[in-house]
Amino acid sequence: MRKIRLSTQLLLLYTTVTVLSAVVFGLITFRNYDAVYKGIAKSELDTYMNLVYKDPRELDGKDLLGYAVTYIQEINYKPETTGAFFASDNVNKIAPDLGIQKELALAAYQEYFEYKASNDQVYFLGIKEIRVVDNTTKQYFISILDSQYIIDLKKSSAQSDVLLSFIGTFTAFAVIMVAGNVILALWSREMTKRIKKLSDDVSLLGSQGYQREIEITGADEISDLAYNVEEMRKEIMYNEATKQEMFQNLSHDFKTPISVIKSYAEGMEDGIIDLKGAKTIAEQAEKLEQKVLRLLEYNKLEYIASDLELEDIKMKEVVRQVLKDYKVLLQDINVSVKLDDSTFKGIKENYITVVSNILDNATRYAKTKIIITLKNGTLSFYNDGAPIEEKYITNLFKPYEKGTKGQFGLGMSIVQKTVNRFGYKLSVKNVRGGVLFRIER
Numbered sequence: 001m002r003k004i005r006l007s008t009q010l011l012l013l014y015t016t017v018t019v020l021s022a023v024v025f026g027l028i029t030f031r032n033y034d035a036v037y038k039g040i041a042k043s044e045l046d047t048y049m050n051l052v053y054k055d056p057r058e059l060d061g062k063d064l065l066g067y068a069v070t071y072i073q074e075i076n077y078k079p080e081t082t083g084a085f086f087a088s089d090n091v092n093k094i095a096p097d098l099g100i101q102k103e104l105a106l107a108a109y110q111e112y113f114e115y116k117a118s119n120d121q122v123y124f125l126g127i128k129e130i131r132v133v134d135n136t137t138k139q140y141f142i143s144i145l146d147s148q149y150i151i152d153l154k155k156s157s158a159q160s161d162v163l164l165s166f167i168g169t170f171t172a173f174a175v176i177m178v179a180g181n182v183i184l185a186l187w188s189r190e191m192t193k194r195i196k197k198l199s200d201d202v203s204l205l206g207s208q209g210y211q212r213e214i215e216i217t218g219a220d221e222i223s224d225l226a227y228n229v230e231e232m233r234k235e236i237m238y239n240e241a242t243k244q245e246m247f248q249n250l251s252h253d254f255k256t257p258i259s260v261i262k263s264y265a266e267g268m269e270d271g272i273i274d275l276k277g278a279k280t281i282a283e284q285a286e287k288l289e290q291k292v293l294r295l296l297e298y299n300k301l302e303y304i305a306s307d308l309e310l311e312d313i314k315m316k317e318v319v320r321q322v323l324k325d326y327k328v329l330l331q332d333i334n335v336s337v338k339l340d341d342s343t344f345k346g347i348k349e350n351y352i353t354v355v356s357n358i359l360d361n362a363t364r365y366a367k368t369k370i371i372i373t374l375k376n377g378t379l380s381f382y383n384d385g386a387p388i389e390e391k392y393i394t395n396l397f398k399p400y401e402k403g404t405k406g407q408f409g410l411g412m413s414i415v416q417k418t419v420n421r422f423g424y425k426l427s428v429k430n431v432r433g434g435v436l437f438r439i440e441r
Helices: 006-052 089-094 098-109 148-155 157-207 221-269 277-303 315-325 348-365 411-421
Strands: 065-075 078-087 114-116 122-132 137-146 311-314 334-339 343-346 369-375 378-383 425-431 434-440
Touching (some): 006 137, 065 098, 078 098, 089 137, 098 122, 098 137, 157 221, 221 277, 311 315, 348 434
Antiparallel strands (some): 065 137, 369 378
């Protein structure tokens, strides 16, 4: 398919609209001039009637204009000509049949101005009351003008006026079209240049590792697009940096237990460490296993289908189940629980992981107590541990971000990623006497 530049499309569109507008305007002008001709004919009739209806006569040089004088009687709302019917010489020429003359008189009585008679001839009519005979009969002066009058009028100087008007109209539109195309060409050239620049910048992102900034110019939709692309570039760079940092931390996190296991195994092999070292190896292997499980849990969140039908989970049951599992770890901490029947949309297994990770964090930092509250669709966890430094709050949910005690991992990242996937948000803030984690819509 042949590629058509955007600027060319705009010029074609503008030219088409301008030409169509010129044609429509010309047709409207033509119809208006036709109405002007009929207005001249009506003026001719009215002037003639007012001039001669008291003394009926024809005017010199007005061969297409004449009159008739007749009585019209209305019986049962039906008008009829009655008595003598007089038609002038001009009327006898333009409408020689008496029946047609009476038809025209009745048409004028019924207020027809332009009337096509049964002989297929068009006439223009006017009527003036002369006198009242009785309640049903009146005498009328009827003015009759042949439509040839307008035809002749169009052939005269008025036709040249119309032609000049049409020429003027199309000339004006031609000037508008040329000037408009020039302006539009300059404007579209600038717009397409900006779009091409943005397209080139985007095409270079991959090859240059997203280091090249997107130039933002103007204050319109194109600049909005450029801004959004630039924000996307920054987000990709941030994600890449986060991923790289996560891999580095992950390597460091796995390195310690692997080194311990390796050193103990070598010590046992050389006879330096007895079989009791196997306990240390098992402990380190368990730590390594937990780290692997958390990493798998973190990655598994990526594959929760966006169209998955979520369930209504009773969070009260989830919290109680996790507390039961943490019974031994919490034996030295006073745990207060206030739970209503609020439900959360999601998957129960994932919410168990969420509550476990938050509770694991709380037990690590709490001094003497933990308060868990579920109310009106909001789940909160309070612990009376030391406040979190502000510089850590922002990055608390970042994978493998170090905490105030130098610990790092995936726990809180898993929590945030899970609740976000289900349409909730996780927040943390320092409150009086401790720290508060909250999950809410």
